[in-house]
Amino acid sequence: MTDGGVRQNQAVMSIGVLAELQAGMTELSAPTRVYVAAGRFTEPDPDLPELAARIRTLLLAVAADEAWQRFLPGYNAPSVPEICASLEPVETHEAASFLAQVAAVDLVWRSHRHLPLETAERAADRVVSTLGSEASWWTNHDVEGGAVNGLTPLFDSLLAGTDGEHFALALQIADD
Numbered sequence: 001m002t003d004g005g006v007r008q009n010q011a012v013m014s015i016g017v018l019a020e021l022q023a024g025m026t027e028l029s030a031p032t033r034v035y036v037a038a039g040r041f042t043e044p045d046p047d048l049p050e051l052a053a054r055i056r057t058l059l060l061a062v063a064a065d066e067a068w069q070r071f072l073p074g075y076n077a078p079s080v081p082e083i084c085a086s087l088e089p090v091e092t093h094e095a096a097s098f099l100a101q102v103a104a105v106d107l108v109w110r111s112h113r114h115l116p117l118e119t120a121e122r123a124a125d126r127v128v129s130t131l132g133s134e135a136s137w138w139t140n141h142d143v144e145g146g147a148v149n150g151l152t153p154l155f156d157s158l159l160a161g162t163d164g165e166h167f168a169l170a171l172q173i174a175d176d
Contacts, residue, residue, distance in 0.1 A: 017130055021168050024127035028103035028170055030114035032067040037169040038127075041162075051138065051162050052083035058169050059151055071154055071175050078151060086149035090137035090159065092128070098139065099124035099159050099170055107155045107174040114172075127168050128161070137161040 021038035029036045037058050043050050059077035062068055078086065090098055104120035106112040128135070140149045140158045150156055155174040160167065 027123040087138040
């Protein structure tokens with residue numbers, strides 16, 4: 001029965017992690033600008049391709065949003081291998097700051113805020129802490145070179161994280 005109790009406790013903990021991730025990511029969203037997703041993988045031993053598949057799902061949801069349909073006619077999100085190739089790692093200690101920037105600071109008009117920066121920072125800290133220090137974080141930015149590997153034909157900025165069981169995604173999209 002101990003084994004069953006351990007499994008049940010792990011399931012309860014996972015539900016708590018998922019609820020915390022979803023709450024934090026919802027706080028980081030901004031209608032028609034910052035799209036978020038959080039969830040739990042269903043595949044055994046998920047890795048970067050499974051995370052990229054979740055990113056692709058988010059990209060397709062953005063393209064289906066009425067606000068962006070006119071900017072993305074005929075858009076089909078990149079394939080999972082193309083998404084994997086466009087991602088660069090982000091150090092865990094930089095993830096919260098990066099996530100807050102994706103959620104709060106407009107890609108085109110840097111002085112415009114989608115959220116108060118303090119609100120975004122608190123929520124981002126909570127999300128990164130929930131995924132833990134061993135989480136892997138990825139972006140479509142070449143952080144050292146300053147370039148962006150666009151996932152859409154528009155301006156976009158992505159941060160994706162996973163602890164190997166759960167994931168959190170934030171994508172800001174903009175048009176000039």
